Amino acid sequence: MSDGVKRRTSRGAEERNHVVNHSQSYQLMEKKSAPTIKDVAAAANVSIATVSKYINRTQRFSADVEARLAEAIRDLGYHSNPMARSMITGRSKTLGLSIPDMHNQYFAGLVQGANRVAMKHGYSLLLVDSEENASRERQLLEDLCMRVDGLMIHSKLREDEMEWVHELTKPLVFFDRREGWGKRQIDSYNRQAAYMVASYLVKAGHRRIAYIGFDKSRADEERYAGANACLEEHGLVLARFNTDASSPQEGARICSKLMLGADKVDAVICFNDMIAVGFLKEAAELGFSVPEDCSVVGFDNIPFCEYVTPTLTSVDMGGESIGAIVTQHLIDILGGRESQAEFPEPRLVLRKSTRGRQQDSD
Numbered sequence: 001m002s003d004g005v006k007r008r009t010s011r012g013a014e015e016r017n018h019v020v021n022h023s024q025s026y027q028l029m030e031k032k033s034a035p036t037i038k039d040v041a042a043a044a045n046v047s048i049a050t051v052s053k054y055i056n057r058t059q060r061f062s063a064d065v066e067a068r069l070a071e072a073i074r075d076l077g078y079h080s081n082p083m084a085r086s087m088i089t090g091r092s093k094t095l096g097l098s099i100p101d102m103h104n105q106y107f108a109g110l111v112q113g114a115n116r117v118a119m120k121h122g123y124s125l126l127l128v129d130s131e132e133n134a135s136r137e138r139q140l141l142e143d144l145c146m147r148v149d150g151l152m153i154h155s156k157l158r159e160d161e162m163e164w165v166h167e168l169t170k171p172l173v174f175f176d177r178r179e180g181w182g183k184r185q186i187d188s189y190n191r192q193a194a195y196m197v198a199s200y201l202v203k204a205g206h207r208r209i210a211y212i213g214f215d216k217s218r219a220d221e222e223r224y225a226g227a228n229a230c231l232e233e234h235g236l237v238l239a240r241f242n243t244d245a246s247s248p249q250e251g252a253r254i255c256s257k258l259m260l261g262a263d264k265v266d267a268v269i270c271f272n273d274m275i276a277v278g279f280l281k282e283a284a285e286l287g288f289s290v291p292e293d294c295s296v297v298g299f300d301n302i303p304f305c306e307y308v309t310p311t312l313t314s315v316d317m318g319g320e321s322i323g324a325i326v327t328q329h330l331i332d333i334l335g336g337r338e339s340q341a342e343f344p345e346p347r348l349v350l351r352k353s354t355r356g357r358q359q360d361s362d
Contacts, residue, residue, distance in 0.1 A: 036078075037051050037055075039076055040072045040076060044069045044071070044072040045068065046065060051069060055073075092148060092149055093123050094124045094148045094149060095114075095118050095124070095126065095149060095330060095331075097126070097154075098127075098128050098129075098130055098137065098141055098154060098155065099111065099127070100129070100130050100132045100154060100156045101132060102131075105300075106272070106273070106317070109320040109323065111323060113322065113324035113327070114152065114324065114327040118331075126147060126148055128141075128144055132216065132217075132246075137157065141153065149170065149171075149334055150334055151173070152173050153172060153173070154175040155175075157216075171330065173330045173333070175322065189343060190222035194222070194230075195226040196348055197269055197348065201269070201354070202231070202234050204295070206267035207236060208266045209227075209231060209266070209267045210239040210241060210267070211228075211241070211271075212254050212269070212270045212275055214275070220271050223269075223271060239265065243275060246271055246272050249278055251276060251282070253282075254279065255279040255282035255286070256286065259288055259293075267297070267354070268295070268297070272298055273301065273314050276353075277308055277312065280308055281308075295353060295355060296353040299314060299317060300315070300319065301314040301319075310352035311352045312351055312353045313349065313350050313354040314348075315348055315349070316348075318343060318344040318346070318347075321343075322344070325343060328341060
């Protein structure tokens with residue numbers, strides 16, 4: 001055999017040996033199993049039941065035992081298996097949250113509050129966005145129900161559109177009161193908040209007031225009813241304009257229709273801040289001045305309220321606080337504890353988009 005052939009044969013053998021050695025090394029790595037709860041128990045010198053109770057936070061132990069458990073878990077790199085844990089305990093330690101519009105800043109604050117409380121109690125939060133679509137909302141909630149311990153539902157659908165929710169088998173908490181449903185609910189004060197807004201505008205001298213609503217929402221029904229009740233007490237009529245979505249684009253569309261129409265108004269109550277922001281922008285482009293020509297009020301007090309021109313008067317419905325309160329309410333229910341959760345009362349935050357009509361002559 002020539003020297004060249006010998007060298008090629010030798011290199012080939014080395015390459016094959018390298019592949020074999022690498023493969024054997026990889027197989028050894030594969031065979032190294034992840035640490036188990038049994039390993040943690042042995043390292044901490046406690047029972048497997050103690051480790052399970054510690055991990056699932058169902059029982060507290062002495063500082064010494066908990067320190068040993070924490071050290072063993074850290075040193076071993078142990079991670080609990082949520083699926084296995086749920087099979088044993090019947091709990092996933094996950095809460096479901098359904099909101100109708102991810103683009104609305106109000107819901108961003110609500111989710112932050114919910115997540116903060118969930119994490120505090122060792123829960124994960126699973127979020128879905130129904131996009132204000134009735135059929136999508138049903139499918140999402142039915143799927144979500146199978147993966148969580150309980151559900152928090154912020155829905156714009158009316159009761160007659162949600163009868164199917166009675167078929168869901170997990171504890172439910174609604175972000176608004178739904179009388180006679182037999183499910184857990186908390187009063188969101190929508191009617192009272194709108195009454196407060198209308199009362200403020202009337203006392204400020206406004207007489208031709210319009211309401212721009214989103215009639216696909218249950219909250220819209222309550223807000224319109226509250227504002228209308230106040231105006232009726234003063235012998236005034238509340239003009240109503242409906243949008244196809246609770247968005248700035250719809251606020252701009254209604255602004256053109258309202259401000260250029262024959263029946264002039266001197267104040268507008270918008271279903272939410274998103275609609276109000278669109279209204280303000282379109283009013284400026286049409287050559288109208290807010291609040292000189294028309295005062296504008298929104299709902300939710302989203303961060304944008306302070307960055308539009310003029311700054312927007314709005315009702316603070318307590319989004320982040322509400323998210324935290326509802327989550328705590330659901331966790332109390334899951335723990336078999338009584339919960340007396342109530343939403344914070346709405347607060348009117350006055351900014352430059354409103355003024356008293358009596359000031360017009362100043």
